[in-house]
Amino acid sequence: MRIGIIGSGHIGGTLAKLFVAAGHDVAVSNSRGPETLVGLVDELGARAQAMTAEDAERFGELVVVSVPLGRYREVPADGVDGKVVIDTNNYYPQRDGHFPELDDDSATSSELLQTHLPDARVVKAFNAIVWTRLRDYGRPAGDPERLGIPISGDDEQAKRTVAELIDEIGFDPVDAGTLAQGGRKHQPGTPAYTQGLPTAELLARLAA
Numbered sequence: 001m002r003i004g005i006i007g008s009g010h011i012g013g014t015l016a017k018l019f020v021a022a023g024h025d026v027a028v029s030n031s032r033g034p035e036t037l038v039g040l041v042d043e044l045g046a047r048a049q050a051m052t053a054e055d056a057e058r059f060g061e062l063v064v065v066s067v068p069l070g071r072y073r074e075v076p077a078d079g080v081d082g083k084v085v086i087d088t089n090n091y092y093p094q095r096d097g098h099f100p101e102l103d104d105d106s107a108t109s110s111e112l113l114q115t116h117l118p119d120a121r122v123v124k125a126f127n128a129i130v131w132t133r134l135r136d137y138g139r140p141a142g143d144p145e146r147l148g149i150p151i152s153g154d155d156e157q158a159k160r161t162v163a164e165l166i167d168e169i170g171f172d173p174v175d176a177g178t179l180a181q182g183g184r185k186h187q188p189g190t191p192a193y194t195q196g197l198p199t200a201e202l203l204a205r206l207a208a
Contacts, residue, residue, distance in 0.1 A: 001165075004060025005029065006053045006075055008037060010131035011088045012066035016040070018138070018169040020047045029056040031067070031074075054079060062161065063120075064088065065113065070096030072113050080120040084158040087113050088126040090188050108183035110152065123153035123162045124179060128186040133196035138170020148174040148202035150192055152182030172199040176206050 001024045005012045008030045016026045026048045028037050034050035041048045057063050057079035065075055066088040091102050091109045101107040110124040126134065128150055139146040149171045153159045163173035176182030176192070186192040191205040 001025070002059055002061045003027070003064065004051075004056035004058070004062075005064045005066065006056055007031075007064075007066035007088075008040060009066065011126055011134065012064060013040060014131050014135045015064055015066070015088075015126065016044060016048065018134070019165070020044050022165075022168045023047075027051045027056040027059040029053040031071075062086070062165075066126075068096055069099075069109050069112075072109075072116060075113070075116065077117055080117050083120055084155075084161050085113070085117055085120040085122045086126065086162055087122050087124045089113070090127050090193075092188065105184075108179055108187060110179045110183045114154075114179060121153070121155040121158035122179060123151055123155070123158050124183050124186070125149055125151040125162050125166065125173075128193045129196040134171075137196060140170070141167060144198075146170070146172050146199055147196045148172045148199035150174050150176045150182070150186040150202060150206060152176045152179050152186070154178050174199060174202050174206065 003019050003024050004027045005016050006029050008028045016028050019026050029051050037050035041050045054076045057076050062084045064086045069089040069091050087110045114122040137147050149166045166173040176185045185206050
């Protein structure tokens, strides 16, 4: 699969490495320009290249958005029609500024991104695990110590695509529900929002 990644910080950069290791072709981008990503691309090898956000979005059959939520409106909106978009973001008012619809809980952060990208199929994932665990804790399928990754989305096929990627990189996908209902179950401040939980414990917390 071709995967475009918008935002190459801890989560975006770690996912790029994991996806390349799983055999996918990756385009990485950030707000500072492709020339600032030469070191990361050299580390990733032949399956990776640096692009602008617009080009990475067009390149990807699937797109990862891993930018601070306060800048979600800067994500290009014209290259994602029909594509699966993984939203890794979390809302931190002290960093992002205040969004009234998030402060009063009338929407989730992923619903805001879905509104910004109306023709994409947004799935929330990778927001509830710290990047070092994402980097270090992948385990083979069936391993009792495997960690779970909660996912939420309104498109079942899109969630299956993301679930397959999560399994490939060594974690168990755990369906939390829709962007509205499920998204609220693994956003900051919830029992499932943590550094990473074994799958059984994550299931129990999501069901609570």
